[in-house]
Amino acid sequence: MTAIIIGILCILLVCQILKTILKTSIINKNKIDYVLEYIVSIIIFVTMFMQEYILRNKLLVIVVLGIIYEIISLIYMYFRYYKKETITDFSIKKVTDECEVGILVLKGKKVKLINNKMYEILNKLNIKKDYVTNIIKQSIDQLDKNYCVKVEDKYYVFVVNDNEIITFDITEEYELHQKLNDQNRKIKENNKQILLSIDNIEELEREKNLLKLKNKYHDILGQNLSILQQYLNRENISQENFEEIKFMIQKMFIDIEDTEDTNTNLENLIKIHKKNGTDIVINGKLPQNKEVAKVFFEIIREATTNAIRHAGSSKVFVNIKETLEETYMIITNNGKRSNEFITENQGIKDMRRKIEKLGGMFYISTLPEFSVNISIKNNC
Numbered sequence: 001m002t003a004i005i006i007g008i009l010c011i012l013l014v015c016q017i018l019k020t021i022l023k024t025s026i027i028n029k030n031k032i033d034y035v036l037e038y039i040v041s042i043i044i045f046v047t048m049f050m051q052e053y054i055l056r057n058k059l060l061v062i063v064v065l066g067i068i069y070e071i072i073s074l075i076y077m078y079f080r081y082y083k084k085e086t087i088t089d090f091s092i093k094k095v096t097d098e099c100e101v102g103i104l105v106l107k108g109k110k111v112k113l114i115n116n117k118m119y120e121i122l123n124k125l126n127i128k129k130d131y132v133t134n135i136i137k138q139s140i141d142q143l144d145k146n147y148c149v150k151v152e153d154k155y156y157v158f159v160v161n162d163n164e165i166i167t168f169d170i171t172e173e174y175e176l177h178q179k180l181n182d183q184n185r186k187i188k189e190n191n192k193q194i195l196l197s198i199d200n201i202e203e204l205e206r207e208k209n210l211l212k213l214k215n216k217y218h219d220i221l222g223q224n225l226s227i228l229q230q231y232l233n234r235e236n237i238s239q240e241n242f243e244e245i246k247f248m249i250q251k252m253f254i255d256i257e258d259t260e261d262t263n264t265n266l267e268n269l270i271k272i273h274k275k276n277g278t279d280i281v282i283n284g285k286l287p288q289n290k291e292v293a294k295v296f297f298e299i300i301r302e303a304t305t306n307a308i309r310h311a312g313s314s315k316v317f318v319n320i321k322e323t324l325e326e327t328y329m330i331i332t333n334n335g336k337r338s339n340e341f342i343t344e345n346q347g348i349k350d351m352r353r354k355i356e357k358l359g360g361m362f363y364i365s366t367l368p369e370f371s372v373n374i375s376i377k378n379n380c
Contacts, residue, residue, distance in 0.1 A: 102117040344364075
């Protein structure tokens with residue numbers, strides 16, 4: 001019987017200890033109730049050691065009263081504290097530990113509350129005290145009271161508000177921000193390069209226009225010189241011829257505009273040289289592509305000029321052949337033959353450049369006769 005009584009008293013004492021521990025974590029606990037738990041615990045403890053000196057009837061009364069108290073106390077505790085979902089320090093700590101946000105609450109320099117996330121981050125930063133000061137020291141960026149700190153390979157922002165500090169992961173946002181900054185910096189650099197390129201393009205365009213103008217005057221001047229040479233090579237020059245030569249010299253340095261119609265320009269070229277003793281014999285038609293037709297005409301004009309000036313030709317033969325894929329043009333003349341190596345002058349270089357610009361092929365042949373050979377794709 002005594003052993004049973006001692007066992008019951010042990011159980012009651014354990015219940016008292018557990019209740020005391022639970023009530024310790026309750027913020028809004030009843031202080032009288034809290035003190036009462038200590039008193040009952042002491043009574044049970046003393047009874048266990050003094051049971052030899054207490055009458056059995058009184059001991060049974062104490063045990064019965066203790067059981068009744070525990071039952072009533074547990075019911076009261078359930079409805080008073082837990083049924084009402086009373087907030088405890090333990091419940092607050094549990095909730096904050098489940099957060100992905102680091103939380104630190106200070107009271108002066110002492111820590112009142114710190115969750116697991118904040119503890120983990122501060123431990124990685126090796127910050128054990130003077131939290132605000134050390135966070136500021138390790139920050140890499142600041143905006144008002146917000147401090148960005150790199151923790152290993154991640155970035156966290158610390159929001160400092162009086163005695164409260166919270167932190168959360170901003171790695172994705174921070175890296176995006178850095179990328180935007182890098183892109184903005186590259187855009188600024190590219191803008192500078194674009195401005196320089198625009199200046200270079202303007203300069204290249206000026207040079208291109210100058211080259212175009214130079215080539216144009218080269219072709220026109222060469223044509224006029226070849227016609228002048230034909231006049232001067234005549235045996236009998238009449239007064240009328242002198243007037244024509246005088247007029248030609250006056251007009252030689254005046255810009256002669258070509259018409260928009262390339263076929264018309266070719267007809268005029270044939271008429272001018274026909275009048276001065278050189279026949280241009282065309283076999284075939286200019287390509288339908290206006291750009292290619294213009295280049296073909298310019299090459300015919302340049303080749304005719306060279307044939308008259310360098311070979312003394314009286315006839316220039318132009319053969320144009322068009323297939324489904326390519327258009328060919330071969331230009332020959334009846335002028336004197338030369339066994340010397342042909343050095344490309346500016347006129348030949350210009351002809352080559354114009355054809356290659358269109359993706360075609362250009363080459364000079366000297367055997368069995370001098371010829372200018374051109375081929376170009378029809379889809380250029």
